[in-house]
Amino acid sequence: MPKVSMSVNGKQVSGNVEARTLLVDFLRNELRMTGTHVGCDTSQCGACVVHVNGKAIKSCTTLAVACDGANVTTIEGLANGQDLHPMQAAFRQHHGLQCGFCTPGMIMAAVDMVNRLGFDLSEETIRHELEGNICRCTGYHNIVKAIKAGAAAMGGLKVAAE
Amino acid sequence: MYAFDYHRPASLRQANNLVAKNGDAKILAGGQTLLPTMKMRLASPSALIDLGALKELSGIEHKGRNLVIGAMTTHAEVAGSALVRELVPGLAGLAGGIGDPHVRHKGTIGGSVANNDPAADYPAGLLALGATIVTSKRKLAAADFFTGLFSTALDEGEIITRIIIPVGAKFAYAKFRNPASRYAMVGVAVAKRGAKVAVAVTGAGADGVFRWAEAEAALAKRFNAKALEGVANPAPKGLNGDIHASAEYRSHLIGVMTKRAVTAASGK
Numbered sequence A: 001m002p003k004v005s006m007s008v009n010g011k012q013v014s015g016n017v018e019a020r021t022l023l024v025d026f027l028r029n030e031l032r033m034t035g036t037h038v039g040c041d042t043s044q045c046g047a048c049v050v051h052v053n054g055k056a057i058k059s060c061t062t063l064a065v066a067c068d069g070a071n072v073t074t075i076e077g078l079a080n081g082q083d084l085h086p087m088q089a090a091f092r093q094h095h096g097l098q099c100g101f102c103t104p105g106m107i108m109a110a111v112d113m114v115n116r117l118g119f120d121l122s123e124e125t126i127r128h129e130l131e132g133n134i135c136r137c138t139g140y141h142n143i144v145k146a147i148k149a150g151a152a153a154m155g156g157l158k159v160a161a162e
Numbered sequence B: 001m002y003a004f005d006y007h008r009p010a011s012l013r014q015a016n017n018l019v020a021k022n023g024d025a026k027i028l029a030g031g032q033t034l035l036p037t038m039k040m041r042l043a044s045p046s047a048l049i050d051l052g053a054l055k056e057l058s059g060i061e062h063k064g065r066n067l068v069i070g071a072m073t074t075h076a077e078v079a080g081s082a083l084v085r086e087l088v089p090g091l092a093g094l095a096g097g098i099g100d101p102h103v104r105h106k107g108t109i110g111g112s113v114a115n116n117d118p119a120a121d122y123p124a125g126l127l128a129l130g131a132t133i134v135t136s137k138r139k140l141a142a143a144d145f146f147t148g149l150f151s152t153a154l155d156e157g158e159i160i161t162r163i164i165i166p167v168g169a170k171f172a173y174a175k176f177r178n179p180a181s182r183y184a185m186v187g188v189a190v191a192k193r194g195a196k197v198a199v200a201v202t203g204a205g206a207d208g209v210f211r212w213a214e215a216e217a218a219l220a221k222r223f224n225a226k227a228l229e230g231v232a233n234p235a236p237k238g239l240n241g242d243i244h245a246s247a248e249y250r251s252h253l254i255g256v257m258t259k260r261a262v263t264a265a266s267g268k
Ligand SMILES: Cc1cc2nc3c(=O)[nH]c(=O)nc-3n(C[C@H](O)[C@H](O)[C@H](O)COP(=O)(O)OP(=O)(O)OC[C@H]3O[C@@H](n4cnc5c(N)ncnc54)[C@H](O)[C@@H]3O)c2cc1C
Pocket: A043, A044, B026, B027, B028, B029, B030, B031, B032, B033, B034, B035, B051, B071, B072, B097, B098, B099, B100, B103, B106, B107, B108, B109, B110, B111, B112, B114, B115, B117, B119, B120, B121, B122, B158, B159, B160, B161, B181, B182, B183, B184
């Protein structure tokens, strides 16, 4: 079986996997990091979104072996100890979730959105950018609000840190 | 997914050797079509040859009168490229409208072209622009490359290396998306180069992407949306009808999308 090594949330990990092992299965089954969810397994829903080398991708549509040497960030890698990441805090504050199943993917997509498009996101941009993330519960309204607030909070933190 | 061997060649030469040695291997690019297909067991190659490490196959260059795009260049890279936005802005728009952000981070122009999905966006864009597909063996005009539903002129084991797109056309792509899949229900690409006009339609043809000659003739005389008013839409008979849209509705959409593309291409 091929060996893969990658950095996950800043920690070097490795394992022997079958070539057909998906990144999401490596994360969940081998590393026991179950924050990343599988909603559809058919590349539609975005529950499995993680960042690979800084970009949001669907981990159910990516082979673990193809991520050898990559930097992977999952939902578990966002919080700083007990302090939630500003995007996580915004989802909590604005009720951006109900059952929470889609939330890890939503938050990883939202952070990617901020990384690419900045801290000041319009409602229209957010809705358009969420095309790859499906939520069965909320009707999206509060997710959009949460992302707008979370993006602004990420900007504020950055300014404060400078 | 059935088990397979995985190879990640470090050079195009290695990739070609691996393809030659592994009869029913498949090339893996972004995996956004191939992996879902393998999960559904609609494909079960004995080996995957991942082009992901081949830096030589990705990137965008302006060479003479052409834009040259490496086969492994992602949709997000094409959409965000300053060069593409300046030289063929309609192509950046086309790439930016494929799927969703996560799919665009992985999916590649080479993979999209090789797959030739009848509802994919690039085939229409590249056909209208008169692009050339360069492979490990030869160069093919887009018109000779796309041969039907999910089929192309590629031989077994032939690898697409880059796409050459002549710059200088007035070009736009207008897409009516399927709201669930985001593929084109109907997509129309229009390019005007000198006196010549090309109109290419995706999402609708029973045989995949096709050129709409009647619209081209009318637009060559007068390049604006009004010129299409007397032109009958392509007959539903040669069009695809399914649960998403009937052939009649697709026929109607072709007329509407062509007008939108012409208006966008003429900058009005
Ligand atoms: C949710 C979702 C939405 C999508 N929406 C759209 C859309 O709106 N419009 C659209 O056009 N597409 C859409 N796609 C498809 C997407 O654009 C794919 O990225 C693309 O069709 C295939 O590219 P890939 O790089 O992922 O190729 P892969 O999946 O890796 O490969 C596809 C096929 O091409 C072959 N291949 C790949 N690269 C080469 C090469 N260099 N030379 C020879 N053969 C090669 C492979 O062997 C395979 O048969 C969508 C996909 C998903 C999952």
